[in-house]
Amino acid sequence: MASSSSDRNLYIAALISCFSSGLLGYSMGFIGGEIVLPSFLASFHLEHLSAKDLALARSVSVTAWIVGALVGVPAAMPVCSKFGRRLCLQFSAVLYVIGAVLQLFSKNELKLFEVGRLVNGMGSGAATLALPLYLSEIARASERGFLMGVYQIFIQLGALLGFWIAFLCQSTLPDDSMVQWQVPVALQFAGGVVLLLGCAAIPESPLFLASQSNYPAMEKSLAWLRRRPVGDPSLLAERLEMEAATELGEKLKGTSFLSELKKADVRRRLHVGVGLMVLQTSIGINSLNYYSPIIFMSAGFTSVRASLFLAGTFGLIKLVASLAFTFKCVRYRGNRFWLILGSAACCITMLILSYCVRRSAIPDPDDNPNEVTPVKFVGVVSVLMVYVFTFAYGVSWGPISWNVCAEIFPLHINSTCCAITTCVQWASVILTAAATPPLLAILGWALYAILGGLCFVSLIWVALVVPETRGVGVGQEMDEVFGGETAGEEEEVLIDVAETTALLEQHRRRRSSLATYPPPL
Structure with a gap:
């Protein structure tokens, strides 16, 4: 490197x-x-x-x-x-x-x-x-x-x-x-x-x-990005790789997307990708993203300043979780492990949050209505549960859903499939963001219990449906994971590309480069 x-x-x-x-x-x-x-x-x-x-x-x-x-x-x-x-x-x-x-x-x-x-x-x-x-x-x-x-x-x-x-x-x-x-x-x-x-x-x-x-423009772009002069041998190697990858993509675009959907493995991949995006947005994180100050108020922190301070800390927890995943968690265990563990942790914390918010809403007979009532212990626990949920989500469902969708689809329909999963993700976010305020007003603490149930559903779904894709090549290896077969034409193209770039092995492994082109959303 x-x-x-x-x-x-x-x-x-x-x-x-x-x-x-x-x-x-x-x-x-x-x-x-x-x-x-x-x-x-x-x-x-x-x-x-x-x-x-x-x-x-x-x-x-x-x-x-x-x-x-x-x-x-x-x-x-x-x-x-x-x-x-x-x-x-x-x-x-x-x-x-x-x-x-x-x-x-x-x-x-x-x-x-x-x-x-x-x-x-x-x-x-x-x-x-x-x-x-x-x-x-x-x-x-x-x-x-x-x-x-x-x-x-x-x-x-x-x-x-x-x-x-x-x-x-x-x-x-x-x-x-x-x-x-x-x-x-x-x-x-x-x-x-x-x-x-x-x-x-x-x-x-x-x-x-x-x-x-x-x-010519491609070489200039590479030269700037790699800080090497145009014509450098390493740039030539990368240029030939890109030309081969482009040729591969062009040859595989002849098949219509609708005909690709007839393949069982493509449908299974879309099932996994769409399911991940729907559950990612439905198990509670978007309710916290957009309405955390209101949620903290319902837990007993009724002042605007207190709720905003707690919301700021909530954002800090999200950042810490993102850093932990990028630099630590992703190196040790596979996607399924983190998704299942994250679902379990999110389920438990949502159920505890539901109980605590319900307890916070019950008036204490010893409270004087003319005095400022201190925040109850269950209110503090509510905040802690929000933070634990946020961290668990941030090292599991948050990043992994995007990563899996970027690697499971066949090369020639990669962008189309990921556009579908991305639109599904945004549509799910719309539904959860629009529904949260009225549901909070109508259901109160029961909303968190429902979200806890959805977290449990996500755990079962991952265990039954989502295969392990960490470390799997996005070519034929990924086809085998989803039960697909590499088409004859695609095999011929891959052979041609391998022959074209055989002399470039000293610069990098050819297959890994092709396997990751081009990960979309």
Whole structure:
């Protein structure tokens, strides 16, 4: 592997492009605190609404962004495939900036704020399509897994920043000032501008340029990323690999996707991918992502400041879990182990949380209604259960669902299948985000019991349906895991590619490079 100094430009390109995932995380992180700020409620005339109407208004503000993200994925597909990954990232940044401007100037119009959230979400959705492709295509095969982990870390860093910005604005700015809720929104605008300008300074994906037969530009892109002169033998090796991978992809595109769906192994892979994305978003994490301040209030921490502080700590736990998975957990055990363990831990913590929130809601006969009642012990346990759930999820369902979907599909239908699983993921997020406030208002503590039941269902489903894919090559080995057979034409192409690149073994293993092209979302 190249030295770290030769990878400097690669890491610069990765960090700049990962700014888009940081913006995605920020959009998820700050809104939970934003919608409970006194200035936000006053500016949009929400402070006098009934609990039911307020829950509905909050639900729409959160869900508009997620709907936009769902729309943004298919909207970005032609941009990403025709004009490139980098331009698609800039396209996402433009949408993000426009959405932030609409929110900033919404003044007293909640509908305009929601439209801004929708457009902002479209930018985030477009980035979820382009960024993983860009990262996988600029990295060497041995570094792709690490960069995908960095992608997750940036999401959690953005979410953490969003949580704490909302807390600091509530703590330091007056409740009767619109600036209190506008500062978190303004940071969205600044971040979008940084991404837009930063992407102009990094090269297009060399693999995309190869797919467009623009080989001179591909070599220049590789030369910049690897910090080597054009014509360097290692660049030549990588160029030949990319040409071969592109040829393989082109030859396998002749079969229609509908005919591929007739194959039992393809249907099984889609079952696994779609199931992972549905359960990932349904077992409780999105309820915590968007409404954690409200949940902490229901556990007894009734002040806005206390709930926002706890929500900020919740974001820190998510970041720690992401770091633990990327640098530790993924090295020791397989995907099935972490998914099953995560489901079990999440189930237990949700059931305990349900009991504690129910106990917190029972009035104590010794309490004086004229005095401030201290937080009960069960309230503290409730917070701890949220944190344990978050960590367990962060080392299991959070990253592994994306990783499995990126590696299980056949090369020639990889992008299409992952677009399906990504859209399913966003659609599931919409349903859970929209349903959480009214369900919390109607069911209260029972909602957590239901989520605990879903965690148990996820455990059984993983044990029965999801095969182990860690360390399995994405070619014929993965076909064997899912009971498929390599088509004759594909075998011939693989043989041709192997012969073409036989002299390149001194630079890297040919098969592992092909096996990972191109991991999408």
